[in-house]
Amino acid sequence: MTANTGTSGENLMGNGGKTHEPSTPTSDTEVASGTPTELSEIFFVDNSRRKQSIKIQVKLCPEGVYLRRETEEDDHINEQLIRIDDIIGSRYGRRLKKRARGGLNSCRNPNVPGQEADSEPDSDNSAYLYIYAYLKKEKPLRRVQTLRILRFRSSNDYGVNLQTAEMWHHTIRKHKRGNGSSSPADCGKQLLILLNPKSGSGKGRELFQKQVAPLLTEAEVQYDLQITTHPQYAKEFVRTRRDLLTRYSGIVVASGDGLFYEVLNGLMERMDWRRACRELPLGIIPCGSGNGLAKSVAHHCNEPYEPKPILHATLTCMAGKSTPMDVVRVELATRDKHFVMYSFLSVGWGLIADIDIESERLRSIGAQRFTLWAIKRLIGLRSYKGRVSYLLGKGKKEPPVEAARELPAESTAAGIRSSLPLNAGEFHDLPEEEEGEAVLDGEQFADAISLDRSVYRQHADSWHSAMSRRTAYYSLGGPSMRSNRSRMSISQRIEAANAEFAERVPTGTIPPLQMPLLSSDGWICEDGDFVMVHAAYTTHLSSDVFFAPESRLDDGLIYLVIIRRGVSRHQLLNFMLNLNAGTHLPIGEDPFIKVVPCRAFRIEPSSSDGILVVDGERVEYGPIQAEVMPGLINVMTTSGQ
Numbered sequence: 001m002t003a004n005t006g007t008s009g010e011n012l013m014g015n016g017g018k019t020h021e022p023s024t025p026t027s028d029t030e031v032a033s034g035t036p037t038e039l040s041e042i043f044f045v046d047n048s049r050r051k052q053s054i055k056i057q058v059k060l061c062p063e064g065v066y067l068r069r070e071t072e073e074d075d076h077i078n079e080q081l082i083r084i085d086d087i088i089g090s091r092y093g094r095r096l097k098k099r100a101r102g103g104l105n106s107c108r109n110p111n112v113p114g115q116e117a118d119s120e121p122d123s124d125n126s127a128y129l130y131i132y133a134y135l136k137k138e139k140p141l142r143r144v145q146t147l148r149i150l151r152f153r154s155s156n157d158y159g160v161n162l163q164t165a166e167m168w169h170h171t172i173r174k175h176k177r178g179n180g181s182s183s184p185a186d187c188g189k190q191l192l193i194l195l196n197p198k199s200g201s202g203k204g205r206e207l208f209q210k211q212v213a214p215l216l217t218e219a220e221v222q223y224d225l226q227i228t229t230h231p232q233y234a235k236e237f238v239r240t241r242r243d244l245l246t247r248y249s250g251i252v253v254a255s256g257d258g259l260f261y262e263v264l265n266g267l268m269e270r271m272d273w274r275r276a277c278r279e280l281p282l283g284i285i286p287c288g289s290g291n292g293l294a295k296s297v298a299h300h301c302n303e304p305y306e307p308k309p310i311l312h313a314t315l316t317c318m319a320g321k322s323t324p325m326d327v328v329r330v331e332l333a334t335r336d337k338h339f340v341m342y343s344f345l346s347v348g349w350g351l352i353a354d355i356d357i358e359s360e361r362l363r364s365i366g367a368q369r370f371t372l373w374a375i376k377r378l379i380g381l382r383s384y385k386g387r388v389s390y391l392l393g394k395g396k397k398e399p400p401v402e403a404a405r406e407l408p409a410e411s412t413a414a415g416i417r418s419s420l421p422l423n424a425g426e427f428h429d430l431p432e433e434e435e436g437e438a439v440l441d442g443e444q445f446a447d448a449i450s451l452d453r454s455v456y457r458q459h460a461d462s463w464h465s466a467m468s469r470r471t472a473y474y475s476l477g478g479p480s481m482r483s484n485r486s487r488m489s490i491s492q493r494i495e496a497a498n499a500e501f502a503e504r505v506p507t508g509t510i511p512p513l514q515m516p517l518l519s520s521d522g523w524i525c526e527d528g529d530f531v532m533v534h535a536a537y538t539t540h541l542s543s544d545v546f547f548a549p550e551s552r553l554d555d556g557l558i559y560l561v562i563i564r565r566g567v568s569r570h571q572l573l574n575f576m577l578n579l580n581a582g583t584h585l586p587i588g589e590d591p592f593i594k595v596v597p598c599r600a601f602r603i604e605p606s607s608s609d610g611i612l613v614v615d616g617e618r619v620e621y622g623p624i625q626a627e628v629m630p631g632l633i634n635v636m637t638t639s640g641q
């Protein structure tokens, strides 16, 4: 055996009293908790080929586990570091049966008693420590599954050996904690895992049992697996669970982008949405057919994706680190209906949206359908008339509050109220302590809102109708404010209420969809004939479409790609062919294809017939606008902030 072999498990034997000179674990800096910072012990591995044993010094310290090998015949020293980040967990106790170890083979050596002791574990007084690691390697980027087995047998008493193994185990956990990771195993909370059994090829459950569950066991993660039974199950689950924040350390979606969309939108409909978004990191394990987010996250933290996306994403979710990510608030209007949704991938109009949706009828032929339909659509190229407006992302200037004054009267509560569907039945999850709090009554509310000084330019989201019970929050806030309230002027009260409202309810800062966009606010409008307008905020729209290579998870930017009519088929073909490599965008100025990094945009199609997609799902066709909410959620990564 060599200390560098990657893929197989190795059984390193601690000193057994008689055969090898004794050594005791050295613990350098004992800390208050009783767990040492550094542990070191000599282990031996018999090498039957060379008829000698190899001496390996194993040292556990905050950086990880050093394996230092010395051979007697030459002075050559061979050292390997298993980084603490690459270790997902360890387990100690009796020798495990092979199957329980995750199918890895330990080094078989018939000369070593006890190595094949699966059948008679009681005759072995050794305690074993199994260290589960997934070593990150470059060129090609990959994770190599590695199992190190340390066998402690200094004492004839199993209990004493077990104590030593346990100390190593706890020290590993401590170093993982100390490394900025808050592993789901350590916070006393569970990981909520939402699994869609119907996603992708419908093998979600099996994929989970085979590929995800073993890693959760290795990492000692406590989890609550919720298997969705129908669409909206995940959304309702996260929206209505009162104990979501106290019970769970994070939410992992084992599905495609569709289920993640449900979870995000469920969170955003909670009264404590802001806290939920801040405190519950979200992860994704790609079991679906559309896995743009999983690929984008892997890209962000320089983790491998293929050939084992589920394994790699699970490791990312276990790493205990998270990174802020932008969310995009999308507003749609069709006829008199008004919708708000929260998106994390893209909004599309034209070519790519058409290919995506129209090729569904070829679903049976698999991924080829996109290529085939792309060819069909390039031959019968369409363009759409309309207007595209955007607010450039550079400088990230907040729109001036004064702009509110320019808004006509319909932007008052009454105007919005009439455009928002009411759904009183949704509001049963109002937190108790807030219930019944003193609020402005209906008339006062209407008065307040019609005051000229009202800074009500923010518009409520669909379910936060001005008429709903949730308007309670459009009132003065918690107990601390109550005492001051009487001393406030009405306008101060309104401003305080607005601030409170913005905290309680996700709001937009750009004018509502029915309002004009003003160039004085920085809006740039383009009228014309468009082959495509596609906005993306993550790098990848799917695992093989590297749409916005410049994008970063929390850059506060939407990459708006605008292709105008007049573009040649040749240029478009190149665009489509290069999407995979991310080399599709023109380098310099191009008369037909341009990329606009912006923080908000609006699309107003002239005709009533076409396709619009949000995060790959079709939505009602009509005017649509979107605005980035920078770094609103946290996604599980291996790199952290």
Ligand code: ADP
Pocket (backbone or CB within 6 Å): 196, 197, 198, 199, 200, 201, 227, 228, 229, 230, 231, 232, 233, 255, 256, 257, 258, 259, 260, 262, 287, 288, 289, 290, 291
């Ligand atoms: P895929 O990438 O394969 O489309 P998604 O995770 O995106 O997988 O899920 C597709 C849709 O399935 C989502 O819109 C979701 O609402 C819906 N869904 C979730 N759970 C179930 C279920 N148990 N049965 C049927 N559909 C479901």
Ligand code: MG
Pocket (backbone or CB within 6 Å): 326, 537, 538, 551, 552, 553, 554, 555, 556, 557, 558
């Ligand atoms: Mg971005």
